[in-house]
Amino acid sequence: MLKYFKWFWTYWKRTKLALLFITLFTILTIATKISYPLFLKFVIDELSKDYQVDHAYKLVFFFLLLSLVREILWEALPLLRATMNGLYTAWMRNNYFQTLTKKANSFFIKFKTGDLITRLTDDLDGSWVRICWYSCSGIFRPLEAILILSFSLSVMFSYSVKLTFFTFLPLPLLVYIMHKLEEKILRYTDEKQKSISRCNNILEACFSGIKVVKTTLSEQYQYQQYQNAIADRINKEKKFLKVNQLVHFFTMMVNHFGTVVVILIGSFYVSKGEITLGTLLMFLMYLKNLIDPIYTLSFFWASSKQIFQYVERLMNIDETQCNLSDGDMGEKLDEFKELEFKNVSFKYEDVQESILKSISFKIQKGEKIAIMGAVGCGKTTLLELISRNLVPTGGEMLVNSLPMENISRNSFLKYLGHVRQENILFSESIRRNIVLGDDFMEESISDAVKNSLLEKEIKSFQKGIDTLVGAKGSLLSGGQKQRLAIARTIIRKPQLLLMDDCTASMDAQTESDFWKQFNENHQNCCSIIVTHRVSTAKQADRILLMSDGTLKEINLPNLEHVWSEVRLQETEI
Structure with a gap:
């Protein structure tokens, strides 16, 4: 339990003064609530002695004033707590969003998108019994309950020890029931959240690939x-609700049983003259006030088990060691000169054989190399190693003769551009997909659009460069998506450019025009081009063939013959 409160403390310590104010406000609110039955007892006992109109008016006036103050404070307290709940939720969500963006690719293999969405939405504030609610309201409600119980019991004991004792006689039974239900609460909470994650995973996968679903007529299967x-x-959800309602049922039954005991035994004491009628009424009002605190404490116990399961799911994100190296740690690069691989190997987790084996090559500024190979041979993995999204399991990667791991990641990425095989676009305008929040001059944006051969298409759009591209670029063709991804990359003027089959969706003429523009405007750029097209490979200074996890250089005259053999092997497989 302590580790979960330590997790909350990282947020609580930022608002210590606010929490202190809410604590003091809670004490004041409870004081007015507790004084209400005591003052009512005083009014009844006073009026039953010697009724005087003026005296009665004063008592009723003060009673109404106390009621007004009590209601104002009682309504303001939840508002204060709810405000803090919202503040903590914003901090938690921002914190974990930032944490997730720093995770390496291997992390997102372990955690599916729908599951992560569930953890950052439903687990935080999907309902009122969530981390958001618990962060302030959840911890102050038991404090409120303890104050009510302690103040009420002090008053009740001062008037009748025996009646107070009978009131709390059923409590041990409640404690026993709670203990028996603990294991089920934990198990059903975990199962419920996992089922929500599974639903979100299916939704995310279906809508992301909705075009495939439609084309293959697999709507019924998805449904x-x-x-x-x-x-x-x-x-x-039913299992969880059943055990949750059992807790509520037994709590309320025990509390109502206490009320029956007070009425029976209290009436007997009034008839004997041991207590006054006002005292019995006070006991009944306190007992009514005590029902909620007792339920609150039992609910706090049960809800804590649920909340800790949600927190555990967020802590799993922190504890899963798939972080990228610290961005600003290491040597700073002034420019990019060369990249060298020395016997580099890589193996994915849970896979026995290495996908890359003793890869060695060297490329210098201004040079272009093309890498060809069968589908799934490791070409994209090689580029991910260069992008530092993956870490080699063997060998050494050098940049400007310095080990890659010794160079500041942010410093290196300033000189790197990566056009991926999958054209990832955001549901915003063409302009925003190009600049991605950076402040580029209009001239730079225009040059990037022109060099990626998007200028003609953009002019045909009614809103031009401010046209929305739709969900994941759904309003653009495959070739337009690729060129938009290229524009986004070349506007940053990278000195090392990785291009993963980035012209695959272009027709022959468009590709030829693109390479002509590219060669004219990026002569000093070092380029590594992964491709399945012979025409694209011929744009490079050197051509490397990847096979069985290794690289070997191909002479240009032999290119078409070698590549035909690779294609033939793919067909046979």
Whole structure:
């Protein structure tokens, strides 16, 4: 339990004064609440002795004033707590969003997108019994309950020890029931959240690949998958709700049993003259006030088990060691001169054989090399190693003769451009997809659009460069997406450019025009081009063939013959 409160403390310590104010405000609010039955007892006992109109008016006036103050404070307290809940939620969500953006690719292999969305939404504030609620309201409600119980019991004991004792006689039974239900609460909470994550995963996968779903007429299959996930979620939710309602039922039954005891035994004491009618009424009001605190404490116990499961799911994100190296740690680069691989190997987790084996090559500024190879042979993995999204399992990568791991990641990435095989676009305008929040001059944006051969298409759009591209660029063709991704990269004037099959969706003429523009405007750029097209490979100074995890150089006259053999092997497989 302590480790979970340490996790909360990272946020609580930022608002210590605010939490102190809420604590003092809670004490003041509870004081007015507790004084209410005591003052009512005084009014009834006073009026039953010797009724005087003036005296009665004064008592009623003060009673109404106390009621007004109590209600104002009682309504203001939840507002203060809710404000803090929202503040903590914003901090938590921002913190974990930043944490996730620093994770390496291997992290996102372990955690699916839908699951991460669930952890940052439903686990935080998907309902009122979530981390957001617990961060302030959840911890102050038991404090409020303890204050009510302690103040109320002090008053009750001062008037009748025996009646107070009978009031709390059923409590040990409640403690026993809570203990028996603890394991089920933990298990059903975890199962419920996992079922929500599964639903989100299916939704994310379906809508991301909706074009494939439509083309293959697999809507019914997707629907069935989602129906199964929903059925499982409903089943898990029912189990959770059953045990949750059991806790509520037994708590309320124990409390109501206490009320019956007070009425029976209290009436007997009034008839014997041991307590006054006002005292019995006070006991009943305190007992009514005590029902909520007792339930709150039992609910705090049960909800803490749930909340700690949610926190555990967020802590898993922190504890999964897939972080990229610290951005500003290491040597700073003034410019890019050369990149060298020395016997570099790489193996994915849970895969026995290395996908890259003893890779060695060297490329200098202004040079272009093309890498060809069968599908799945490791070409993209090689580029991810250069981008520092993956870490080699063997060998050495050198930049300007310095080990890659000794160079500041941010410093290196300033000189790197990477056009990926998958054209990832954001649901914003063409302009924003190019600049990605950076402050570029209009001239630079125009040059990038021109050099990527997008100028003609953009002019045909009604809103020009401010046209929205739709969800993941759905309003653009495959070739337009590729050229937009290229524009986004070359506007940053990289000195080392990685291009992963970036012209695959272009027609022959468009590709020829693109390389002509590229060669004219990026003569000093070092380029590594992964491709399956012979015409693209011929743009390079050197051509490397990847096969069985190794690289070997191909002479240009032999290129078409070698590549035909590679294609033939793919067909046979």
